[in-house]
Amino acid sequence: MQTARASLPRAAAAHAVLLAYTLIALFPVFVIVINAFKERRAIFNSPLALPGPETFSTIGFETVMSQGNFLLYFQNSFIVTLVSLFCVLLFGAMAAFALSEYKFRGNLLMGLYLALGIMIPIRLGTVAILQLMVATGLVNTLTALILVYTAQGLPLAIFILSEFMRTVSDDLKNAGRVDGLSEYRIFFTLVLPLVRPAMATVAVFTMIPIWNDLWFPLILAPAESTKTVTLGAQVFIGQFVTNWNAVLAALTLAIIPVLVLYLIFSRQLIRGITAGAVK
Amino acid sequence: MTAMDPGPKRARRWHIAVFLAPAVLVYTAIMIFPLFATLFQSLFTRVEGQQVFVGLRNFTTLFGDPRWSASFWNALWNNTWFFIVHMLVQNPIGILLAAILSNPRLRFRGFYRTAIFIPTILSFVIVGFVWKLILSPLWGIAPSMLDMVGLRFLFGPWLGQETTALTTLALISVWQFVGIPMMLIYAALLSIPDEVIEAAECDGITGWSQFWKIQLPLVLPTIGIISILTFVGNFNAFDLVYVSQGAQAGPNYGTDLLGTFLYRTFFGFQLQLGDPNMGATIASVMFFIILIGVSIYLFLIQTRLRRYQF
Amino acid sequence: MTYPTKTQLMSASAALVLGLAAAPLMAQDVTLTIESWRNDDLSIWQNTLIPAFEAANPGIRVVFAPSAPTEYNAALNAKLEAGSAGDLITCRPFDASLALYNDGYLASLADLEGMGNFSDVAKSAWNTDDGANPFCVPMASVIHGFIYNKDAFAELGLEVPATEDEFFAVLDAIKEDGSYIPMAMGTVDQWEAATMGYQNIGPNFWKGEEGRLALIRGEQTLTDEGWVEPYRVLARWGEYLGDGFQAQTYPDSQNLFTLGRAAIYPAGSWEIALFEEQADFAMGAFPPPVRNAGDTCYISDHNDIAIGMNAATPNADAARTFLNWVASSEFASLYANALPGFFALSNEPVEMENALAQDFVSWREDCESTIRSTYAILSRGTPNLENETWNASANVINGTETPEDAAARLQSGLESWYTPAN
DSSP states (O other): OTTTTTHHHHHHHHHHHHHHHHHHHHHHHHHHHHHHTBOHHHHHHOTTSOOOTTTBOOHHHHHHHHSSOHHHHHHHHHHHHHHHHHHHHHHHHHHHHHHHHOOOTTHHHHHHHHHGGGTSOGGGGHHHHHHHHHHTTOTTSHHHHHHHHHHHHHHHHHHHHHHHHTTSOHHHHHHHHHTTOOHHHIIIIIIHHHTHHHHHHHHHHHHHHHHHOOHHHHHHOOSGGGOOHHHHHGGGSSTTOOOHHHHHHHHHHHHHHHHHHHHHHHHHHHHHHHHHHHO | OOOOOOSOTTTHHHHHHHHHHHHHHHHIIIIIHHHHHHHHGGGEEEETTEEEEOTTHHHHHHHHSHHHHHHHHHHHHHHHHHHHHIIIIIHHHHHHHHHHHTOTTOTTHHHHHHHHHHHHHSOHHHHHHHHHHHHOTTTOHHHHHHHHTTOGGGOOOGGGSTTTHHHHHHHHHHHHHTHHHHHHHHHHHHTSOHHHHHHHHHTTOOHHHHIIIIIHHHTHHHHHHHHHHHHHHHHTOOHHHHHHHTTTTSSTTTTOOHHHHHHHHHHEETTEEOOHHHHHHHHHHHHHHHHHHHHIIIIIIITTSOOOOO | OOOOOHHHHHHHHHHHHHHHHHGGGGOSSEEEEEEESOGGGHHHIIIIIHHHHHHHSTTEEEEEEEOOHHHHHHHHHHHHHHTOOOSEEEEOSTHHHHHHHHTTOBOOOTTOGGGGGBOHHHHGGGSOTTSSOOOEEEEEEEEEEEEEEHHHHHHTTOOOOOBHHHHHHHHHHHHHHOSSEEEOOOSTTSHHIIIIIIHHHTHHHHTHHHHHHHHHHTSSOTTSHHHHHHHHHHHHHGGGBOTTGGGOOHHHHHHHHHTTOEEEEEEEGGGHHHHHHHOOSOEEEEOOOBSSTTOOOEEEEEEEEEEEEBTTOSOHHHHHHHHHHHTSHHHHHHHHHHSTTSEEOBSSOOOOOOHHHHHHHHHHHHSEEEOOTTTSSTTSSSSOHHHHHHHHHHHHHHTSSOHHHHHHHHHHHHHTTOOOOO
8 A cells, every 4th residue: 555655664653652651651550550469568668569479469459348338339439420421421412512503692601601610619619519419308319429420520521512513514414404304303313423532532531530539429428328439448548548458459449440431432432433434 | 614504493492492401400500509609708708607798808818918818829820830831741742642543554542542541540549649659769669760770860759849849740640631632632633534634645745744734723623622621620720739748738838739729728627727718719719710711712712713624 | 392490300309319218217226427537447436336335225326437537627517517417526626626616516515424524634625715615525635755666776776765865866876777767757748747746846845734825825936945946856857767758658657667667756646556557576665855864754645536416416315325425434445445545535544455555655654744736726717827837847857947937937827816815
């Protein structure tokens, strides 16, 4: 092929850059994981050594597993993250479509209004939010967390998605209109599939802070039955913590689920792009 | 170009409302009301257990009282530096990585993309913990690695020195978040249709000049987004400093950002009781700073950016 | 086309969730929830304390729900304000809890019979200024001093220092030998420098309660010798701390000592339990050295933790039953032995088995006790004296601020809002 000739040195350079950065990105994660499987003394004496037969230990994981009900915590985290994510993506895409597609009075102001939320940390509203949840009886329910995270994720989702929706061809939408499709059909069947890469990106951005949040689970749903993983792992990461085995084990366990979720959305991203290219 | 041809006149208003309603309702109820209820407190002060209206007096205290204003300007400057580091390091690296990754003929790009994005999915707790471990002068990961390349003398207790702590934290934050500009630019580059690229190649535009002349202009709106997101994110940043340096943002407030200053004031810390009124005052000022930035983007930049539809 | 309003949406989801949650909540027992920052104590509460209480008090269930110390105050305040806090509240000492009482969040315990088991000094940290309304049942105090590696001292032929000169001679000897880091402490977390540094050695200079009360009355200032001199001593510590101590965290320090790499650890007695578990060498403790042999010694014996009742609890009777149990000698003995280094505050003496804990508590006989100088009254305003002391102590040890400058800065900060009462 005509592209094969000049590309060998360029490909090598590309791989060198990517590989170097991959090392930088993964090295700290590697440090966490290898040390999670070592006994305490070995962590400090040779933090960079791989766990060997003498230093291998799963004591950290045993400590974590004996402390509380981690399977339930994982389940809670999954429910909260996935439901919030669904709401953010659906509501966010709908609003972004309205903002980018239709000219109506106050469009720009509505855009600014919906962007206000990315300018103030939602934590500041804690007391009022908690009062609302107490009033509606939602304290210690996953619903409370889902509502908060949906609200928290929407501004950014709308902000990014509306930018991407502006790049969707008008001809396509107008062709749909000529064919008699309703605005809803145009949104769900024409526009949504085209912005799937952006949706997947937004999904990843939205999911991470939700999964990792410590504050709202602590305030709104600290009960044993509604604890999230991050809150459960917090037992090990207070101010007075020296149990590094348990800390590292808890951290390792906490990485896995987000990684899985990320891989799922990342695949979706690829498929979204390929689907877009095929059309 | 973005001319909109509305559907049948009669139904027009309704579907806009339907599209907007769920988002606006949830957002208004759970976010806007509570946040503005909080910001409203900046106009009050607490006198013997009662909230008393004082107008803008909290703001004059924040800017007029030497202690408050010194803390505020210190945090604002630190925050600005934090933002500058992100703009100069994070975003160019993100764009570069995305540009390389977007080459459809590159092998293993799924692997690279995932690997480079992994730091972004980690919680602040993990990030703070592991970097403190790596940079610790005691346990020797960073010192011994520098030793291997003969640069041991460069090592210092970076997170503990006033001169280096903030930049070190900013770079850790860059490490963590470089995945976000990378992914956004990557998504934007991939939405450029193959025909555009092929046409360029037919004209003999390849490699870097292709990137500069064709792809970069096409993803300019996305670069606008990541700049404003970086701005907003940095001026709300709080967690990384909080988990690695504590709410007092040491050494000697050298890593104090507006977010940590706000948190310390609003919720209190250790024996310092929370002061929601002054906290809300700081939050209002932060809000105006960010609002101005976002408005500049929305009204001046975004409306002028030329967008291409595919 | 219509869409649901906000209220409809909220009540719909509320109804849904209530329907799901209502069923399991039908039990007869009263459940008390304890708010605490002591997440380290979770297993002690779950395995020792709560079972003992529940066995003696059928019908009352207790849940210990700790959060991380750094989040505790903020989270607790938000929950109290919104009305979702637990029935029992673990109390920080002095002004922080007093503010909760003054805001009506903590109930007065003046008429709780168990309060009779405590002296006025024990109650002083959780009482109104007039002493009329104690609002938390005292649980424990902590004592400052130095824990040392006995094996290392024996190996290097060192004696436990009693005076400041001996103390620095010991540090010099360890430094010279080079096989141990003389002292394990870092400054990045700041509070170590203030708590294990300044408040640890300081009482010998400001003469304990005498100086502390004089400061409150305005008869002394932080720029007086007694308050600046400890900073000068602290400034000398830097050269005996580990390489890069400026970035050494509190857990780093603990691990450095328990792994046997450092010889001396400026300590609070709360470390004992963890150190006993992790260190595999013999440990001893000595009180902060005095300037000249034969001087009266002063130690920081600081009221640290107590427990009170949420004024809004619907289970006040059960909560009071629990608080009376906390005031009993049964609890004192269980707690002090489960957590050696947290010394019971009740009048009845408690038998402790741990030798290191006995060491610490024995100093009470020879030395005058005081509490941390910044905790009572002087940290009610902004800038907060305790928090600024963290910053100043870390700066002084780092060598980025002179003792005199630090003291002057603290004094001017204090003066900006505090006027002595007389």
